[in-house]
Amino acid sequence: MRAAFGTLFALWGVAALAQQPGFSNRNNALGTGYNEQNQIQYGAPSGTIDNNAPQQKADSTKKPKIRKPLESYFFDDSTRARSIFVWHPDLKYNEVKQSTIDTLIDGFQTDYPYQRLRGGIGSAYLGNLGGASIPLDAALRPDYRNFSFAQILDAYLVTPDRANFYNTKKPFTHLSYFFGGQKKRLEESLWATHAQQISPSTGMNIDYKSRGTRGTYTNQGARDKNLSLGFSHTGKKYSIHAGYIYNMASLKENGGILRDGDITDTVFDMPEVIDVYLTDAKNEYKNNVFYLTQSYGMPLRRLSDEDFSIAERSSVFIGHSFLYSRFWRKYTDTKSGMAKGEDVKPYYEHWYINPTASRDSTFESLLSNKVFVQLQPWDRNGVVGVINAGIGYDVHHYYQFAMQDYLFKNKGHNENSTYIYGSVEGKVRKYFSWRADAQYHPFGYRSQDMNIGGDISLSIFPKGHPVTLSGSIRLDRRTPGYWMDNYFSNHFAWSNSFEKETETRFSVTFSAPHIGVELGADQSITTNKIYFGADTLPAQHNGSVSVTGLYAKKDFRIGGLHLNHRVLLQFSSAQEVVPVPLASVYLSYFYEFNVVKGVLRLQIGLDGRYNTKYAGFGYNPAIGQFYNRREYVEDKDKNKKLLEVGGYPFIDLFAAAKWKRMRIFVKMQHLNDDLIGGRNYFSVAHYPLTKRFLKVGFSWSFYD
Template sequence: MFGISKGYALKVLFGTVFVLNICVASAQRPITSNQNRNQYGTLPGLNNQNQNQMQYGSIGGVQDNDAPEEEADTTKKPPKIRKPLESYFFNDSIRARQSFAWNVNLERNDIDIIDVDTALVGFQNEYPYLQNNVGSAYLGNLGAASVPLDYFLRPQYRNFSFAQSFDAYLFTPQRVRYFNVKKPFTHLSYFMSGQTRRLEESFWGAHAQNVSPSTGFNVDYRSRGTRGIYTWQGTRERNLSLAFSHTGKKYSVHAGYIYNMQNVKENGGIMRDEDITDTVFEMPELIEVRLQDARNQLKNNTFYIVQSYGVPLRKLTDEDFSIAQNSSFFIGHSLELSKFYKKYTDTKAKSGDFYENWYISPTQSVDSMYERVLSNRIFVQIQPWDRDGPVGVINAGIGNDAHHYYQFSMEDYLTNRNKGVNKNGTFVYGSVEGKFRKYFSWDANIKYHLFGYRSQDLELGGDVAFSVYIAGKPITLKGSIGHTISTPDYWTENYFSNHYAWNNSFAKESETRISATLSVPSVGLELGAYQSLLKDRIYYDAQALPAQHGGNVSVSGLYARKDFRIGGLHLNHRVLLQFSTVQEVVPVPLASAYLSYFYEFNVVKNVLRLQIGLDGRYNTEYYAFGYNPATAQFYNQREKKLGNYPMIDVFVAAKWKRMRILAKMQHLNDNLFGDRNYFTVLHYPQNKRVFKMGFSWSFYD
């Protein structure tokens, strides 16, 4: 059974809070040095007392001031002074924060500072595939496949493309969060909706702790799933990230382990769309579906480490807090081992009408495939003058990818040998970046595959940003250009299973992208223009088979975000216009929008803040994607246009001190206006109206 009961979930949740806080309390150590007081903040009553007094309190009784002083014990070692955070990665403003987080780059000695989301705005969007831009097309239930409506946000996996449809849920080394916290940080979230038999649940938990100002570890865990409101629609998804970091004055290391798991019941969509559009079913589980026992199981294990050592080109002095302001060079190494596994199962007795071919077994399918990638990279980084200077850093590296692919084949069956396919490729890469204070920044990068697998593949790009400040508020104009030449994904050329088999020889794909964005955060304005030119595009056609378009395809996009505020009234708008010259190859809706209107006010100042509002999503009609359960791929169907249906939610969100609370009626307009054409993927209806509630709680102790 998928899902758990409400009572059990709450017991687990509060039990987790209790255990984590006990662990945090037991892990804390007394802070005794002046340096640590500067780093962590002054503690009440902490001064130059005797060390035992700091730990256990003042010693009672009358003190004899005429008593002879005891001779110092020279055999005892002085207490070790803990060094402050001296890393060249962080400037003074970042270092002064109570807590902050970042992502790491596995190809060079670099990080990106990110926000830790504890704000109330946007809290009502708990589905991961609806949190960016104008949202996604999806199968209706949490944990199932999804694809962004915005073409420029659609993932393009070059390794194990079967996982591409589940990208919104997956941890990757580039997405792992690293923390620096002056106090242990714990974050817990829980959302649930529906009756017990249709229960949908999400649990997210994170804990971060520093053992020194430069060294810390953190755990991220997510569990999502649903029993589904339609027949055979259950999902269970789990993601775990264990991460460790040390960011010292010269040496830094980031390492971790990732586990991703998807267990999805695939019903193939409903048999007749008219059961939704023309009929009102009080019990949607009575609607006939196309598959009764198909299932996809996806598992991923990833180990990774990236480390570097910096060598200053002049001797450091006591005034040099870090090497960020000195000419230096760094040498580093990164390693990533990633394993993906997928298994699809079904039986013909209940699903024989869905698939045309049964190549291996006439009665049941057990299709499994496996991919392993071992990546090694050695890189150097030169910091000519100042890390934040006009030419801040110059990067160069060389790497090797060792791929192993396995899928069932008739040859393996006849010889009883599972040999798989091995491919190796070597590449070089480099980049340069710089900035002029807060007004100008730029970077350029290149990656070229020298020989072996993916030989002559190329990635080339650059970014530039200009900022001006009016009354201390920034206005930023950014431009970006990129060009790629890519070898087709292995699985689009080689595939054999019970229902599908192909052996293709595709040409390399190429794509050139240009974008420009203007952002004015002070007035909630962002404007963007995007242009992409594709050649020899590979896609899944109307028969759900990989195909290649021999000509050019142009995809254009215009994006606008404008947030209005009138007192406590917020009117937030996100609108995207897109045009594709060949919709059969790259399908996009002409217009997509996400609107959020709410009123925000203080119930009790500095204690309880409340939002009451509506969310709406909409896109125009177009030939939206179909979805193939056997390959877990979206394909470009030409059977029916979908869209022109608004999805409206009403919500109440509150922030009570460090806790956020949500109550939401999802799909409020279900069957209110007569139109029930709520499909974003062919034959997959959205969920009916459902009440949802949840909370998110942060602890800093």
């Protein structure tokens, strides 16, 4: 009995103690191990809970959120350390290609995108910003297999492999504005970029460009607009790039001037009174692109806390890419808007659909899906860095007006194509890199098409300066684009069955930037080359065409004096198939100095471009293509000779400055107009370049 009372008394004591403040916040001595607020448990976890225990004030101290650093395997330590860097995604492989943000004063005065090619040698163009252009360097001429009508605008178009993605430690904004000429002939460009991070690995950006002119000559205005939206996440294992692109162009087409003598033999104060072939013709282009590429990396062994990135660990990546692109083009004109006269040859010979007006529209869409695997055997930057393999499936849809549309609904034409591809690449630190890749279409629309190539690069660093020798070889067998075989419009119609083209290309480059030297040579041999002939129709050359290019760059510097030289020599075995000028030259001579050291730097100098005479291109608005014009004209002695373009120096006087984060230039474009070189300033037959005018440009960068 005494023992029973003792046990009861002990239990009462514990119960009384439980009413004491603070007891519920201690681990009780009965072995429950529970320490929850407002709860006391007796015995096992299934014991009684006292809900009348005093309330405990919650701990309001929050643990600081850990902000993960950028851990992507795409970028090395030096890249991650930058305040901002930019890259382009690759939709075929689990790779990105790093680029640069142009904030330098050098070359800032060259605002035409097609004049920056080959270090400034540039292109043949219609004379106005926003219009059609084609590179003087044959190796750089675009050859669109999809919607070939757009290749004349290649210098302006944004594509997924050109779209910028950014990583920036602070929000980044970049604005540029260029303008020049009289108000009625105003030429202007507006570029705007904004990028910012959601996290160190996740960011978004927007790029916008608007470029064009009201035109110097009648019906010459043009406007090109581009919008690119991007979202990216480059994490430790998972990466995604997604974007939307909108390209638009509205081009007034005058067909060239009626009489070249109005430029070469006469001085007109009002160029708009010079007669042109077409006064109301117009081309309109629209392009919408949606794309996405993503991948997930799986390390082949467990990562430790010290593994900042999987770039140095054996891994397997699986990925998927998606692209949907749709292009639309409309060409319009009227017969009443065309030049007339007894000595005027009709600009268009045929009017197949409507005898008084044209309204030709073409449409093409591409739906592309790819699935790929990437193996990283050891180190991503090792001798065998990555091995890639993938399979792709493309669905093409084409539409153009056909005469049967009057009776039946035209649903267009569909083609499908399946292909497999792969690559392997590696490097030995910064000294040697190599790559080999291949793509093959086993069946479908482009059955038996094949593209195989490889690149190597060797670098040495005497006194810390890079000297690089690189080379490449490529074999490309390709099916002609759909529009080369099939086209019907008011002025042109054709139905062809061209054979596949086969091109073999070799190139080698030597570069030593610290002494301003770059030397290059390339050789291409093309069999069954397809081109637009003198009759403005597509044709196929029966045989092989060889084009050789030799490029040299040398920059001299004497104190603040800069003497920069770019020279390209080209040789074509068939000028009527691949026309090229023998020599194309770009010279930039300027003096650079500090106005206020560390604050304001200034360049004052001259830019000059020149290419030798050759039977250059003509341009036809109705098909939106450059063609190999073979036109004969009479000289002063009534002897017929082949019409040639070139042989004219085009000189600009400029002053460019960089003040902190702002760049400014003032340029007298075509300084030598009617002063040096005569007046034969044509780079495309019957399309004169702009006359002399003043241009001003500004560019700001903000990191706020």
